[in-house]
Every structure is written in C-alpha cells, then in structure tokens.
Amino acid sequence: xxxxxxxxxxxxxxxxxxxxxxxxxxxxxxxxxxxxxxxxxxxxxxxxxxxxxxxxxxxxxxxxxxxxxxxxxxxxxxxxxxxxxxxxxxxxxxxxxxxxxxxxxxxxxxxxxxxxxxxxxxxxxxxxxxxxxxxxxxxxxxxxxxxxxxxxxxxxxxxxxxxx
Amino acid sequence: xxxxxxxxxxxxxxxxxxxxxxxxxxxxxxxxxxxxxxxxxxxxxxxxxxxxxxxxxxxxxxxxxxxxxxxxxxxxxxxxxxxxxxxxxxxxxxxxxxxxxxxxxxxxxxxxxxxxxxxxxxxxxxxxxxxxxxxxxxxxxxxxxxxxxxxxxxxxxxxxxxxxxxxxxxxxxxxxxxxxxxxxxxxxxxxxxxxxxxxxxxxxxxxxxxxxxxxxxxxxxxxxxxxxxxxxxxxxxxxxxxxxxxxxxxxxxxxxxxxxxxxxxxxxxxxxxxxxxxxxxxxxxxxxxxxxxxxxxxxxxxxxxxxxxxxxxxxxxxxxxxxxxxxxxxxxxxxxxxxxxxxxxxxxxxxxxxxxxxxxxxxxxxxxxxxxxxxxxxxxxxxxxxxxxxxxxxxxxxxxxxxxxxxxxxxxxxxxxxxxxxxxxxxxxxxxxxxxxxxxxxxxxxxxxxxxxxxxxxxxxxxxxxxxxxxxxxxxxxxxxxxxxxxxxxxxxxxxxxxxxxxxxxxxxxxxxxxxxxxxxxxxxxxxxxxxxxxxxxxxxxxxxxxxxxxxxxx
Numbered sequence: 001x002x003x004x005x006x007x008x009x010x011x012x013x014x015x016x017x018x019x020x021x022x023x024x025x026x027x028x029x030x031x032x033x034x035x036x037x038x039x040x041x042x043x044x045x046x047x048x049x050x051x052x053x054x055x056x057x058x059x060x061x062x063x064x065x066x067x068x069x070x071x072x073x074x075x076x077x078x079x080x081x082x083x084x085x086x087x088x089x090x091x092x093x094x095x096x097x098x099x100x101x102x103x104x105x106x107x108x109x110x111x112x113x114x115x116x117x118x119x120x121x122x123x124x125x126x127x128x129x130x131x132x133x134x135x136x137x138x139x140x141x142x143x144x145x146x147x148x149x150x151x152x153x154x155x156x157x158x159x160x161x162x163x164x
Numbered sequence: 165x166x167x168x169x170x171x172x173x174x175x176x177x178x179x180x181x182x183x184x185x186x187x188x189x190x191x192x193x194x195x196x197x198x199x200x201x202x203x204x205x206x207x208x209x210x211x212x213x214x215x216x217x218x219x220x221x222x223x224x225x226x227x228x229x230x231x232x233x234x235x236x237x238x239x240x241x242x243x244x245x246x247x248x249x250x251x252x253x254x255x256x257x258x259x260x261x262x263x264x265x266x267x268x269x270x271x272x273x274x275x276x277x278x279x280x281x282x283x284x285x286x287x288x289x290x291x292x293x294x295x296x297x298x299x300x301x302x303x304x305x306x307x308x309x310x311x312x313x314x315x316x317x318x319x320x321x322x323x324x325x326x327x328x329x330x331x332x333x334x335x336x337x338x339x340x341x342x343x344x345x346x347x348x349x350x351x352x353x354x355x356x357x358x359x360x361x362x363x364x365x366x367x368x369x370x371x372x373x374x375x376x377x378x379x380x381x382x383x384x385x386x387x388x389x390x391x392x393x394x395x396x397x398x399x400x401x402x403x404x405x406x407x408x409x410x411x412x413x414x415x416x417x418x419x420x421x422x423x424x425x426x427x428x429x430x431x432x433x434x435x436x437x438x439x440x441x442x443x444x445x446x447x448x449x450x451x452x453x454x455x456x457x458x459x460x461x462x463x464x465x466x467x468x469x470x471x472x473x474x475x476x477x478x479x480x481x482x483x484x485x486x487x488x489x490x491x492x493x494x495x496x497x498x499x500x501x502x503x504x505x506x507x508x509x510x511x512x513x514x515x516x517x518x519x520x521x522x523x524x525x526x527x528x529x530x531x532x533x534x535x536x537x538x539x540x541x542x543x544x545x546x547x548x549x550x551x552x553x554x555x556x557x558x559x560x561x562x563x564x565x566x567x568x569x570x571x572x573x574x575x576x577x578x579x580x581x582x583x584x585x586x587x588x589x590x591x592x593x594x595x596x597x598x599x600x601x602x603x604x605x606x607x608x609x610x611x612x613x614x615x616x617x618x619x620x621x622x623x624x625x626x627x628x629x630x631x632x633x634x635x636x637x638x639x640x641x642x643x644x645x646x647x648x649x650x651x652x653x654x655x656x657x658x659x660x661x662x663x664x665x666x667x668x669x670x671x672x673x674x675x676x677x678x679x680x681x682x683x684x685x686x687x688x689x690x691x692x693x694x695x696x697x698x699x700x701x702x703x704x705x706x707x708x709x710x711x712x713x714x715x716x717x718x719x
C-alpha cells in the first residue's frame with residue numbers, strides 16, 4: 001500500500017489502529033469513530049497527533065465539533081462505486097473548515113483520483129504498481145472544470161468572466 | 165443554438181483523450197471489466213446482446229444540421245447505416261466496436277456533441293420541451309437554464325458516483341411535452357405572484373419497477389439559485405440514498421420513504437448554507453448563454469393560414485398531415501413541423517443515415533439549419549415558413565418521413581427491447597410494428613384522435629409504458645414472452661400512472677386487444693373526448709370486459 005500526499009510518494013507517519021483492540025501508548029494513530037467515542041479522554045491525553053477513519057455511512061457531521069483534535073481524517077471508499085465520501089470531503093473542507101490531511105482509503109482507483117482531488121482530498125492510499133505515475137496521469141487529464149469545489153481551481157464560468 | 169467556447173471545446177477534447185487512454189488500459193488488461201464499466205458508461209458505451217451500443221446526447225433536444233450530418237457519418241462508417249432516437253433525447257448506435265469508440269467520440273466532439281453521462285450513476289442528459297423557444301404556448305425558453313445545468317453536471321466531482329442514475333427535465337410551457345413529472349428532478353417555468361419568472365421544482369418522479377409521479381419540493385425558485393438548489397437536492401441524495409439495493413437506489417424511493425416534507429426540510433437546511441455562495445448564477449453568464457438562444461432573424465411575414473386552407477381543401481393527404489404534424493409558431497408566417505419517425509412497419513425512433521442527411525438538408529433549406537428531437541422519438545423542424553410547408557411536405561413524403569400520425573395511436577413510443585437490449589425480457593419492436601399494421605386506415609386514426617401507446621420490453625420502462633394512455637410491458641413467463649397492458653397513464657401536466665388491465669397476453673393477442681379497447685372507447689366516448697378522458701370518466705371495467713370477456717373478469 002503506497003501513500004501519495006500532495007503529489008509526493010510518502011511514508012505514512014500514522015499507524016492505522018482503527019478496529020484494533022489495543023491502541024499503542026505512543027505515536028500518531030488513526031482510530032475509528034467508535035474508538036474515538038469510547039476512549040476520547042485517553043486518546044487526547046496521549047498527546048500525539050490523532051487521525052480518525054470514517055466508514056462511508058458515517059457523515060463527518062458526527063465529528064464536526066471535534067475536528068480541532070484531528071490532524072487527519074481518512075474517508076473510506078468500501079467500493080469505488082460508493083460515492084458518499086465525495087460529499088463528505090466537500091463538507092469537511094468547505095463547511096467545517098478542516099485544514100488537516102484528508103486521506104482517501106479503500107477502493108481508491110486512478111480513474112477516480114481526479115474527482116477526489118477536486119472534492120478536497122490531498123492524500124491517497126493506492127495499491128497500483130506505479131502510484132506516482134497514476135497520480136500524474138489523473139492530474140493531467142483535464143484543464144477545464146465546470147464546478148466550484150473545495151480545491152479552488154477556477155471554473156470555466158470564472159475564467160470567462162475574468163477574460164471579458 | 166449554443167456554441168462551445170474555447171473552454172467547452174477544450175473540455176470535450178480532453179474528455180475524448182481521457183477515454184482513449186481508458187480504452188487502451190482496458191484492452192491492455194490494466195483495467196478489469198468491473199473497473200472499466202462505469203468509465204465506459206459515463207461516455208455512453210453499453211455492452212448489449214450483440215455488440216456495444218453508444219448513446220449520444222442531444223442536449224435539451226436541440227441539434228444543428230451539421231451535427232445531424234455527423235450522426236449520419238457515424239451511422240455509415242461505424243454502424244449499420246442507422247441510428248435510434250430515444251425517450252431521453254439521445255441517439256443510439258447499436259453495432260459499435262470498442263476500439264473505434266474514441267475515434268467516434270472525437271468526430272462527435274468536433275461538432276460539439278458528446279456521450280458524456282448519457283449513462284452511469286450520474287446526472288444524465290438534460291432534457292426539455294422539443295418546441296422550446298418556438299411554441300406559442302410557452303411562458304419562457306428553458307434552454308438557457310438547461311445549458312447551465314449541462315455544464316454544471318458534466319464531470320461533477322461530487323456527483324459522478326451517485327446511488328443511481330439521475331434525470332432532469334425542464335419545461336417552459338404549461339403544456340408539458342417534456343414529461344417532467346416522471347423525472348428525478350422536473351422543473352416547470354412559471355411566474356410567481358410578483359410576476360418574476362422562476363421554476364416550480366418537482367422531485368422523486370420516475371418509472372422503472374417502482375413508478376412515482378414527482379412531488380413539488382419548491383413552488384417557486386429564483387433562476388439565480390438554480391444550481392445551488394439542484395446541488396442541495398443532489399447532496400442530500402448522494403449521502404442518504406440507498407446503496408444496499410440497486411432497485412431501491414433512485415431518489416424517488418427515499419423521497420417516498422421519508423416523505424416530501426422531510427426531504428424538503430433536509431434540502432432547505434443544506435441550501436440555506438450554500439445558496440449565496442459560489443454557485444449563484446451571475447447575470448452575465450445567463451446573458452452570455454441566452455444570447456446563443458436569441459430568436460433567429462425572422463422575416464416579417466403575413467399569416468398564410470388562408471393559403472394553407474386552400475391547399476388542404478384540395479389535397480386530403482396534405483390536410484391529414486397538417487392536422488397533427490404542424491404546430492403553431494409564436495412568430496406570424498412561421499410554423500413548427502414535426503417529422504414522424506413512426507412509419508408503418510418501421511421501428512419507432514429509427515432513422516437511416518440517408519434520412520439523417522436528408523433531414524439536415526431540409527433543415528438548412530426550410531428551417532434555418534435547426535432540428536429538434538422529441539422525447540416521443542420524432543424530429544422537428546422549428547422555423548418553417550408557412551408558405552413553404554406544402555413544398556416541404558412533398559419532399560418529406562418522398563423520404564417516408566411524412567407519416568401523418570403525430571399524437572395519434574400509431575405514434576408509438578418503443579424501447580429497443582430484446583432485439584438489442586441486454587436487460588429486456590421481451591421484443592417490443594415487433595409489437596409496435598404489429599399495432600401499426602393493424603391501424604393503417606388514416607381516417608380511422610384521426611377519428612380515434614389523440615392517443616399514446618408506450619411499449620417497454622422490460623420493467624425498466626425505457627418505453628415509458630406507465631404513462632402511455634395504453635402502456636404495454638413485456639414480461640418473461642417461463643421463457644415465453646407476454647405483454648401486460650395498462651390503461652390511463654399520462655406524462656403531461658396532469659401526469660398519471662396507468663392501471664393494470666389484467667393478465668399478460670401473448671404477442672399475437674396484443675393488436676386484437678388494442679382493437680377491442682379502441683372499439684369500446686369509440687362506443688362510450690362523449691363529444692369527441694380523448695381516450696384518456698373517457699378512461700378517466702368510465703374507469704377500467706368496460707375495457708377489461710372487452711379484452712378478457714365476462715367470465716375471466718368474474719374469475
């Protein structure tokens with residue numbers, strides 16, 4: 001499993017312990033929403049950067065008030081056809097003002113990276129043979145966008161107005 | 165009509181290049197069929213019974229003669245010399261090769277046509293009244309807003325993997341010719357109490373195995389909020405729509421499960437937070453697009469009704485055709501001419517490459533180069549001088565495009581059915597052909613009057629059978645094809661779903677049953693009322709007895 005963040009191949013500084021029975025005493029970890037609910041005080045007392053991993057049926061509205069505690073939110077794509085996390089990503093960026101790492105995990109495919117980038121993801125767990133190449137291909141496909149979304153790329157409508 | 169600017173043009177080109185790469189990856193084995201499927205679908209490419217099928221959008225049903233010639237070119241060079249117009253203002257090619265698809269899409273992009281999102285779980289082709297901008301009964305031209313929606317929906321990063329497909333239709337006329345009540349979102353343009361033009365928004369309509377008529381979610385929406393309001397509807401649907409069962413995934417299911425009031429509450433809550441944001445439609449953009457839809461330069465003509473009356477009096481065939489196929493235009497001296505794709509013995513909506521070229525030539529010669537496509541699978545020339553109608557008619561007759569049956573019993577809507585479609589249970593085209601052959605007496609057809617027969621080869625309802633005055637649904641019972649009839653459906657401003665008449669009938673019995681229903685109607689109708697009105701007045705019983713006899717009714 002490779003991680004691309006902001007266009008670079010990187011090692012994750014977080015250990016994903018979501019669903020694990022024990023949470024290590026030190027180090028950056030990613031926990032599930034259930035772990036966060038059950039062990040909130042203990043997790044905050046660890047003093048290490050914290051990430052949360054949400055299933056596709058868990059809206060980020062559940063943690064909207066807690067986002068200051070998270071350096072990372074990982075949104076799951078259980079199947080690439082399940083597109084709920086695209087909405088969640090926009091809500092996190094545009095409504096709740098989340099500035100930390102927004103990581104796409106699960107069934108994350110080259111052909112969907114473009115949509116993920118545009119909705120505000122900046123990190124991707126990829127299983128492909130050459131993830132960096134995939135990322136660059138996905139980024140190079142389009143130079144025109146019609147929708148104003150979280151990534152702030154100017155839309156065709158904005159470019160037209162700027163031009164005239 | 166709308167023309168691409170540099171941004172639209174670049175976008176269309178980049179989309180073809182992307183698909184070319186995806187096809188290459190599929191052929192090279194880098195993509196599994198499961199992974200490739202949604203990618204090809206979102207470019208309009210289906211895998212059918214015998215070959216790939218390519219579905220191309222005609223946005224809001226507006227087409228130029230140049231684009232029609234390109235359709236003919238594709239039919240000739242990449243298919244078997246014909247195409248099929250559908251109930252969603254698309255054209256379909258049935259015999260496509262995967263490896264040739266990127267080239268086909270490039271040819272089409274050259275004339276500003278795409279297959280983008282003509283399939284897939286995303287926002288589909290935006291459809292509209294085929295007479296938009298021309299009809300005398302119209303309140304406002306919906307095309308500028310359809311074009312805004314087209315651009316907004318193309319490759320929407322948030323809504324390209326919705327729970328299920330999503331269809332939007334808009335009408336600017338109180339006489340709904342766009343079937344907006346059976347769309348996921350339907351919009352009706354009208355003025356509010358202050359006299360401002362806006363939209364009534366319906367949500368949750370749809371056909372398929374669980375049909376619903378759309379419900380009003382908002383009585384009036386200001387045009388500047390069109391995109392933010394649609395986005396709010398889509399976002400609630402994307403997050404809350406069911407993903408566990410494909411048959412319960414359409415928006416109509418959650419709207420009806422939670423109730424329209426609850427759905428409205430969720431949408432309003434969402435919309436309040438976004439309505440004054442980046443999606444607010446700037447007046448300049450509306451003006452920019454609207455300029456493309458400015459009326460063409462009409463000549464100042466006198467009304468030629470008297471001349472036409474004279475020609476009609478001397479020519480019965482011309483008179484018959486004029487009655488249904490020609491519609492009033494908002495500009496004096498002009499008329500809207502419908503080109504029927506329902507010749508007896510032909511598959512409804514089918515058109516040959518030669519006919520496409522001929523229609524393009526006629527559009528250039530008689531109708532300022534513009535052609536419309538209707539959801540009832542016919543073509544329209546929208547700007548014909550009344551003085552030239554007779555001449556045009558004679559040419560159409562020679563092309564077998566002047567069947568005088570618009571709005572009549574043989575103007576049948578029909579899906580491709582089991583002759584082509586991988587989903588179908590039964591062959592729908594032969595049923596349409598059989599019915600047309602049983603009703604060839606043109607005087608009789610006019611006596612029967614306004615009538616819609618809609619045929620679907622399976623419960624997915626591409627032939628809109630629930631909203632035909634008579635609907636016909638093909639079903640498979642132990643490997644035999646049967647056809648269930650429904651009566652009383654309608655897709656206009658008083659939309660209704662048909663009621664099931666009785667047990668399914670074998671193919672040979674269907675035309676006979678239609679004949680019995682029509683005969684019964686002619687006996688009980690009052691003052692030339694339409695079949696639909698008679699049905700609504702007298703109910704299903706007389707028709708049931710006529711088709712199944714008294715015993716089977718008792719049984």
